[in-house]
Amino acid sequence: MKHIKTLSGATLVKSAIKGGCGECQTSCQSACKTSCTVANQECENK
Amino acid sequence: MIHKFYQDYTYMVMDVNSGAIHVIDELAYDVLDFYPEKKAEETIELLKNKYSANEIEEAIKELDFLTKEGLLFSDDRYLNHKGFKEKKPVVKALCLHIAHDCNIRCKYCFASQGDFKGDRSLMSAEVGKKAIDFLIQNSSNRKNLEVDFFGGEPLMNFETVKEIVDYGRKEEKKHNKNIRFTMTTNGVLLNDENMKYINENMYNVVLSIDGRKEVNDNMRYSINGQGTYDIIVPKLLKMAEMREQKNYYVRGTFTRENLDFAKDVLHLADLGFKSTSMEPVVAEEHHEYAIKEEDLSTVYQQYELLAKEYVKRIKEGKGFDFFHFMIDLNQGPCVIKRVSGCGAGAEYLAITPEGDIYPCHQFVGNEDFKIGSIMNNALSTSLYNEFSNAHIYNKDKCTKCWAKFYCSGGCHANAYNFNNNIYEPYDIGCEMEKKRIECALTIQAKLAEEE
Numbered sequence: 001m002k003h004i005k006t007l008s009g010a011t012l013v014k015s016a017i018k019g020g021c022g023e024c025q026t027s028c029q030s031a032c033k034t035s036c037t038v039a040n041q042e043c044e045n046k
Numbered sequence: 047m048i049h050k051f052y053q054d055y056t057y058m059v060m061d062v063n064s065g066a067i068h069v070i071d072e073l074a075y076d077v078l079d080f081y082p083e084k085k086a087e088e089t090i091e092l093l094k095n096k097y098s099a100n101e102i103e104e105a106i107k108e109l110d111f112l113t114k115e116g117l118l119f120s121d122d123r124y125l126n127h128k129g130f131k132e133k134k135p136v137v138k139a140l141c142l143h144i145a146h147d148c149n150i151r152c153k154y155c156f157a158s159q160g161d162f163k164g165d166r167s168l169m170s171a172e173v174g175k176k177a178i179d180f181l182i183q184n185s186s187n188r189k190n191l192e193v194d195f196f197g198g199e200p201l202m203n204f205e206t207v208k209e210i211v212d213y214g215r216k217e218e219k220k221h222n223k224n225i226r227f228t229m230t231t232n233g234v235l236l237n238d239e240n241m242k243y244i245n246e247n248m249y250n251v252v253l254s255i256d257g258r259k260e261v262n263d264n265m266r267y268s269i270n271g272q273g274t275y276d277i278i279v280p281k282l283l284k285m286a287e288m289r290e291q292k293n294y295y296v297r298g299t300f301t302r303e304n305l306d307f308a309k310d311v312l313h314l315a316d317l318g319f320k321s322t323s324m325e326p327v328v329a330e331e332h333h334e335y336a337i338k339e340e341d342l343s344t345v346y347q348q349y350e351l352l353a354k355e356y357v358k359r360i361k362e363g364k365g366f367d368f369f370h371f372m373i374d375l376n377q378g379p380c381v382i383k384r385v386s387g388c389g390a391g392a393e394y395l396a397i398t399p400e401g402d403i404y405p406c407h408q409f410v411g412n413e414d415f416k417i418g419s420i421m422n423n424a425l426s427t428s429l430y431n432e433f434s435n436a437h438i439y440n441k442d443k444c445t446k447c448w449a450k451f452y453c454s455g456g457c458h459a460n461a462y463n464f465n466n467n468i469y470e471p472y473d474i475g476c477e478m479e480k481k482r483i484e485c486a487l488t489i490q491a492k493l494a495e496e497e
Binding site for chain 1: 061063064065066067068069070071073074104105108109111112116117120123124127129130133136138139141188189190192226369370371372373374375376377378379380381382383384388389390393394406451452453454457479482483486487490491494
């Protein structure tokens with residue numbers, strides 16, 4: 001494509017397939033303790 | 047729903063529901079002002095002074111293709127997803143208030159200089175062990191559990207920390223669990239002995255420092271008024287080196303008194319720290335140091351500046367991590383986690399030295415939010431359910447927001463402190479979070495340019 005470059009595809013849709021095991025880290029425990037960025041957490045079920 | 051934005055000479059569009067991220071040119075960016083509502087002829091007419099009809103048609107075709115592929119304007123299908131609908135809250139993380147006492151006095155401390163508006167007290171090993179039992183009993187089939195030693199200052203009760211860790215190690219084997227212990231410390235009491243212990247036993251350690259000496263010492267000082275910077279920097283550096291620059295964060299707080307906080311993050315990086323985090327202060331508006339709406343443009347500029355420097359340093363081989371910019375577009379958490387919220391009051395609970403249970407560390411001291419006690423294994427189901435249901439689909443502001451899958455609805459404590467309602471996010475926090483996400487995505491685009 002000339003006008004659009006896709007950096008990442010339908011990652012959320014794909015993640016829903018295996019999603020929800022709940023084994024990942026609670027976001028607040030990692031470094032923030034106040035503001036809530038969840039998207040930077042790692043998946044434990046790669 | 048889509049979200050388009052422009053930063054650092056880069057045009058981007060996010061397809062909110064699928065998670066697709068695209069770098070686009072200015073033409074496609076302009077076309078998206080009218081696409082898909084307007085017909086192609088109308089868009090051509092509207093943009094004819096800037097682009098040729100051919101170019102516009104070309105961009106529309108590309109947008110049509112991505113839409114057909116489910117990478118633009120896709121629907122939200124997660125609300126009824128089995129993994130989300132059938133998700134049962136289990137307790138998987140505890141924040142143990144091991145010491146309601148602190149050896150320093152921070153001007154902005156939400157814990158009232160360590161005592162959380164109560165008596166200064168230390169958690170006993172007995173309460174700590176009961177907390178481990180409570181966690182294991184309520185964790186259902188989750189294997190990975192987390193226990194953060196928090197305060198006040200946890201190093202003021204370090205022998206108890208060790209006892210609780212020993213107990214946890216024994217119990218996790220019995221119950222086939224994996225407990226990850228972490229600690230949040232101001233660093234003042236770190237020494238060779240406890241650093242060795244922390245390094246060997248803590249999965250992650252959060253080390254508090256606000257950045258430049260004058261900034262840190264303005265907010266973080268000892269009981270007799272001496273700034274902590276000179277005391278802690280050598281210790282924190284040693285800790286970071288011992289951990290081979292992994293599984294730790296130096297974490298600061300910025301306030302209205304250092305709105306040029308990008309300098310503080312870069313100062314931490316210049317000192318040699320590779321894992322950094324810097325959080326906006328959470329404070330009601332009457333505090334002089336509270337961040338106000340009128341400060342937002344400055345805060346945005348600082349995040350942009352930091353993002354630019356972040357990319358520059360990575361390209362020069364001198365990169366470092368900044369917590370909020372570390373978005374992995376392909377390996378991030380699943381959407382079920384992203385819609386569920388931070389987990390406070392449900393899968394994440396805070397325990398006071400007396401064994402009282404609160405939704406998270408930020409609520410400790412507010413009796414209205416006392417959920418129960420581990421001493422008698424009691425949990426208020428109404429509060430627990432209220433928090434369990436505080437996911438993005440139950441928050442009006444979130445359902446309409448493009449950032450919902452990145453922040454998961456924000457911090458409940460902020461929402462409560464500013465709006466008296468955990469279901470109504472704190473606007474200034476939301477705006478800063480959105481800017482951080484845009485910066486993180488711009489960083490990804492800039493790094494991809496090189497490939």
